[in-house]
Amino acid sequence: MTTQMMIELIAVLTAVRDDVPQVMTIDHGRLLPSGPLESTHRSLQAGVRAWVERQTGHPIGHVEQLYTFADHDRLLGAEQGRMIAISYLALTRSHAGETGWRDWYDYFPWENCKTDAGRDCLTIIERLLCKWVAGMDNAAVRVRQWQRCVTLFAIGDMVAWNDELVLQRYELLYEAGLVAEAGCTPESTVPGRAMHHDHRRILATGMARLRAKIRYRPVVFELMPEEFTLLQLQRVMESLSGVHIHKQNFRRLIMQQQLVEETGGIEEHTGGRPARLYRFCGEVRQARYLAGTKIPLAQP
Amino acid sequence: MTTQMMIELIAVLTAVRDDVPQVMTIDHGRLLPSGPLESTHRSLQAGVRAWVERQTGHPIGHVEQLYTFADHDRLLGAEQGRMIAISYLALTRSHAGETGWRDWYDYFPWENCKTDAGRDCLTIIERLLCKWVAGMDNAAVRVRQWQRCVTLFAIGDMVAWNDELVLQRYELLYEAGLVAEAGCTPESTVPGRAMHHDHRRILATGMARLRAKIRYRPVVFELMPEEFTLLQLQRVMESLSGVHIHKQNFRRLIMQQQLVEETGGIEEHTGGRPARLYRFCGEVRQARYLAGTKIPLAQP
DNA sequence: GCTATTTATGCTCATATTGAGTATAAGCCG
DNA sequence: CGGCTTATACTCAATATGAGCATAAATAGC
Incomplete structure (x- = not known):
């Protein structure tokens, strides 16, 4: 009756580069980073981190569980039992052009x-x-x-x-x-590009989770550099959600929530008037972190 | 390296009886309904349904995945590999006093x-x-x-x-x-009552998920009888969230979202003026279902 | 230097949403 | 009948939101 299972860990690792959301892939964009849970992994999260960092070299910031699948599509051999896949959403800061990164919107x-x-x-x-x-x-x-x-x-x-x-x-x-x-x-x-197995569906799950989460938790900052202008922040939000944001209202909401503080620095090369630089300060303001965040996402 | 795993399915099955949220337990309230994933189960959800219905006799409405755990606390023997637990939140309508039900707030x-x-x-x-x-x-x-x-x-x-x-x-x-x-x-x-293993923590996870979800998805109706008054609906929401709701504002929001429709019936025994009966009609209004729901939850 | 263009930033205003309360209706109980 | 309860309708102020105007400060082209 009871069968033994193989556990596979799958990561939707996302970064934003030049205002384009990207996902880490292997096998020429046909698979998400993934590998079996090993006995050396101290936990599921640790296993995901190990697999991802082995492939990217990056330390990953935010990691959260997405979903656990065990479809009958995922059968191994008759005697070997079923395959179970535990998927994770992972975020990292912008990378310097490593291989494996693909645009979200190549797939969707x-x-x-x-x-x-x-x-x-x-x-x-x-x-x-x-x-x-x-x-x-x-x-x-x-x-x-x-x-x-x-x-x-x-x-x-x-x-x-x-x-x-x-x-x-x-x-x-x-x-x-x-x-x-x-x-x-x-x-x-x-x-739109296809992927092997159900990896494209898992990517969709990760995209949906991230789009939902940036509305009420300050996870965007995991994708931002240490210092950024408000327009850079807005562009990242827009690229993730695929929707336009009213600039002045965006600034208003970010500022009044006190999620960011001025660094004192100035970004000169904006193409127009120089912009103030900010940094995320919500980590220390734990109250606000737990209370949640609001982002204005308007319609096109 | 790669090890085989035992998969355990655990359910946080919730119902509301007499305005008190309850959870289904076994072993005199010390365990949540749970059992190993078997080869006869067509999917993880089906496995959970099978285990839960075997214990309650009820058909379960809403079922959603909560979280997958694999702590090192959950080690079996050295050679047997690890234990993985996949937990689910399940909702059912009010029951007629079966055994195994315990109040949420006995534990919390x-x-x-x-x-x-x-x-x-x-x-x-x-x-x-x-x-x-x-x-x-x-x-x-x-x-x-x-x-x-x-x-x-x-x-x-x-x-x-x-x-x-x-x-x-x-x-x-x-x-x-x-x-x-x-x-x-x-x-x-x-x-507060304790539970075996990490089941109390899993219950906490389920409670948190449900409290979050009733704010933006019409899942409360899975816990309501076919017909209900608006006060009954409010009382259920209040008991789940553990927070008071302003009555008039609650009605306003429910009505203007058109989640319910009058059945034409009247509940006579309210202790005051008779109340109109309503039924959930959001299932047919799929647009509204996908668009989400809002519930006013004020402070005490 | 002057002007057009670009982005940054501050501010206004109409509208929608929300929180809180008042008022009235309609049952029950003594 | 008056006093209690709950139901339901409506008002009003405080906030939040969506949209736009106005000004500032840089660059590029002439």
């Missing part, structure tokens, strides 16, 4: 609504989903699924785009047969 | 700030924590730990009580040696 172009490429991709998806539901026999099912498409992809502006529904959107596209999870279908009809 | 009396018993417990904790930090050598550490106590337990009204920090509070008490996790220390100085 439709999630980058800020850019023309993202909007074009959404147009394609809209048409394909329309065709998908049109081909359904049952009218009630057709209506319900179209409703789902409309809310998830904000079709027709009836509903606002919700940037946190990365996973739900991916799963809808997967159900509709518009993405190839295993990468073995070269005629995948929606733009 | 201090989390029930609404009641006098809860406030008394907090007074005791405040004194004990004060003594704990006073006994520290390093002044800097003492200040930092006292700051932590103040923010987590809202000591001295400098910070508002945050009902979601159940786990952080428990871990602080544990660090301070004020609770006995294994239940083998009869002289545990803080009120």
